[in-house]
Amino acid sequence: MIFDFLLRFLFSKRAGAVIRRISWLTVGGLTVSVAALIVVLSVMRALNERVQERTLATEPHLWVEVPGVSAQVLDTHPVVEKIRAHADWRSFAEETQDVILRTLDGRFQGAVARGMTDAGLATLLKQINSVGEKTGTEGPVFPEDPMAPGEVLVGVDLAHSMGIFEGDSLMVLPPEGLLLPAGEAPKFEKVRVRRILTTNLADVDAKNIFYLKGKTLGVLANSPSRHQGIVVWTGDANSVDTYKAELEKLSGVRVQTWRERNSALFLALKLEKLVIGLFLGIAALVAGFSLLSVMGLLVSQKRKEMGLLQSIGLGPHSLKRLLIGIGVSLGGLGLLAGGLLGTLISLILQFHPLRVLPDIYYDAEIPASTDWFLILVVLVVGFALSYVGSANIGSTLYKSSPSELLRNQSRA
Structure with a gap:
C-alpha cells in the first residue's frame, strides 16, 4: 500500500x-x-x-635494540634466545646509521644506511619481489646474486635525485664529519652502486641505501649515529603489541613495532x-x-x-x-x-x-x-x-x- x-x-x-x-x-x-x-x-x-x-615488505615487524651493548655481546643476549624460541619468527642482525652521500661530480645528499646480513638482505629482497608480483609492479631484485664488499643498493628516488646509475662510485661520510675544523679531512668510504632498488615505498626509495653488515662501511663503525639491533619478522604482523610486551620484560631491551616506526605515514x-x-x-x-x-x-x-x-x-x-x-x-x-x-x-x-x-x-x-x-x-x-x-x-x-x-x- x-x-x-x-x-x-x-x-x-x-x-x-x-x-x-x-x-x-x-x-x-x-x-x-x-x-x-x-x-x-x-x-x-x-x-x-x-x-x-x-611497508611490511621492507619494514621488520619488530626492531629490538639493547642500548649500550655491542654487536658481539648482543648475539649472546637473553633477548636473542627468547626470539629464537619462536619457530615461526625470522630474525637477523642489522645496523642503521645516518650518512652523507657524495657523487664524483660533487652532489651531496643525506641518506639512511642499513647494514644487513646476507640472509637478512636475501629475505628483504624476496619480500619485495613477492609484493611486486602481487601488485603487478616491478622491482629489480636479485637474491640469487650476492653482493660483494664495498657494494651498495640505492633507492630509485635517491638515485634519481643525485643522478646515480648502476656502477657509479659514491663517497659515504658520517654526518659528524661536517663539524670538523677547516683543513681536516673527515672519514669516508668509497662504495660502488651495485643496483638501483625499487620498493614502491617513498620513504625507502628516497632515503635508504643497503649494504652487507661487517663487509662495507667499516670505516664508519664508530659513528655516533650507528645503531645495532635485531630485526624480527613474526608470524602475525597484527600481534606485534603482544610480542613487544613479551620482549620488553627483559631488562634494558627496547622494542619498536612497525606501526610505531611508521606512525606518521x-x-x-x-x-x-x-x-x-x-x-x-x-x-x-x-x-x-x-x-x-x-x-x-x-x-x-x-x-x-x-x-x-x-x-x-x-x-x-x-x-x-x-x-x-x-x-x-x-x-x-x-x-x-x-x-x-x-x-x-x-x-x-x-x-x-x-x-x-x-x-x-x-x-x-x-x-x-x-x-x-x-x-x-x-x-x-x-x-x-x-x-x-x-x-x-x-x-x-x-x-x-x-x-x-x-x-x-x-x-x-
Whole structure:
C-alpha cells in the first residue's frame, strides 16, 4: 500500500510537475552520492592496504635494540634466545646509521644506511619481489646474486635525485664529519652502486641505501649515529603489541613495532580517508535534504487527500505510518540504488583493477577493497535519517482533524 501511495503522490502525472521532478532529483542525488561514497572509500581502503603491504615488505615487524651493548655481546643476549624460541619468527642482525652521500661530480645528499646480513638482505629482497608480483609492479631484485664488499643498493628516488646509475662510485661520510675544523679531512668510504632498488615505498626509495653488515662501511663503525639491533619478522604482523610486551620484560631491551616506526605515514593515511569520507558524507547528506522538500510539498499539497483518508477511517497513527513509509521508501530508493551501484563498481575494481595511471606512480592501478561494514553503516544511517526527517515534517498533519484538513486544504 505504501509503495502504491508513493507512486501516486510523488511520481504520477497527477502529482504535479514540481513535486515529481524534485522526487526524481532526490532519488538521483542520493544514488550518485551514496555510490561515490562507497566507491571512493573502497578505493582508498585498497590503496592503504597496498601501502601497508609494501611497508611490511621492507619494514621488520619488530626492531629490538639493547642500548649500550655491542654487536658481539648482543648475539649472546637473553633477548636473542627468547626470539629464537619462536619457530615461526625470522630474525637477523642489522645496523642503521645516518650518512652523507657524495657523487664524483660533487652532489651531496643525506641518506639512511642499513647494514644487513646476507640472509637478512636475501629475505628483504624476496619480500619485495613477492609484493611486486602481487601488485603487478616491478622491482629489480636479485637474491640469487650476492653482493660483494664495498657494494651498495640505492633507492630509485635517491638515485634519481643525485643522478646515480648502476656502477657509479659514491663517497659515504658520517654526518659528524661536517663539524670538523677547516683543513681536516673527515672519514669516508668509497662504495660502488651495485643496483638501483625499487620498493614502491617513498620513504625507502628516497632515503635508504643497503649494504652487507661487517663487509662495507667499516670505516664508519664508530659513528655516533650507528645503531645495532635485531630485526624480527613474526608470524602475525597484527600481534606485534603482544610480542613487544613479551620482549620488553627483559631488562634494558627496547622494542619498536612497525606501526610505531611508521606512525606518521599511517596517521596521514587515516586522516586522508577520514576527511574525504567526511566531505562525501556531507555531500550525501545535502542530497538527502531534498527529501525534506519533497515531504514538505507533499504535506502542503495533499492536505485534502489526507483529510479524505482520515474521514474514511484512517486514524492519526496510520496516517503517520503512511507518511513515514512514503518518506523512507523515497529515501530508500536512492540509498539502495546507490548502495547497489557503489558495491557493484567496487567489486568490479576489486577483481579487475583499472590500470589507467602512468608507471611514474607507485600505484598505476585503481584497486578497490569492498568494506561490507561501511556499506551497512551507510544504509542504516541513511534509513534512520529518512525516518526522522519524514516523522518531523508531517508532525503538524497528524494532529489535525479531518474537517480541518478538508476545510483548510490550501493552508501549508
